[in-house]
Amino acid sequence: MTSTLVEPVDDDLWSAIGDPTRRRMLDLLLAEGGGTATSLSRQMPVTRQAVAKHLGVLDRVGLVRGDPAGRERRYRVDDAQLARAVAQLASVGSAWDARLRRIKRIAEEIQRARTE
């Protein structure tokens, strides 16, 4: 269960999936099993160059890998790395969730003690 208590949140990885455009790109790449800067840009409201930059970011953190295929460069999602990113989302989410639950419980106890 690899339990490191201190948040092992990789800020680079997080900020990579933090951008809405990049999230959309990952979504498209997953849905279609791959794509190029041009093909992605045709399905998004930004230019090819913007997409290319984002692909560079995603590539640098390993969320995506692109290899030359003829005259185009085809990108694919790295499943393992995306799984790590998803785990981080869950990690942060559950940490906050746990705190919220504890706070709520304490509040209820105080409330109960006061009405007795």
Next chain:
Amino acid sequence: MTSTLVEPVDDDLWSAIGDPTRRRMLDLLLAEGGGTATSLSRQMPVTRQAVAKHLGVLDRVGLVRGDPAGRERRYRVDDAQLARAVAQLASVGSAWDARLRRIKRIAEEIQRARTE
């Protein structure tokens, strides 16, 4: 099915919790049940002014609320809104997770069919 696969993610809310510094601040506020720009900045590697700006952002999306208390302004986390943010993390995470699982299943089926 290959169309709009992006969930109704509130981009403002998401980008508010997307910043590492703001996440850290929320964490501290939750842990200590509140705080001021100055008190937070003393536990972080940024200046009070930077913290104040972030508090402004968090306030604007409703994740945090600050009321004057004497000569200082005390901020507290809005539990309900943070719960909404946590729900979004879970939502995006589970969407990707589902896709990854489906891809893996298909890959295994292909593998199995090939070895028969």
Next chain:
DNA sequence: GTCATACGCAACCAACGGTTGCAGGAGGTT
């Protein structure tokens, strides 16, 4: 009243997401 402290405002800087423009390379057509 004075002093320390917490705040808010403004100017400034670097990084980032986005754009336009242009040069070059791989494939298909004639």
Next chain:
DNA sequence: AACCTCCTGCAACCGTTGGTTGCGTATGAC
């Protein structure tokens, strides 16, 4: 071969944002 098309990569530029420093002001404590 020459030509045309399309996809890529690089550079310059712009607005926004996270961060800083500096300064004026108000409020609580002595």
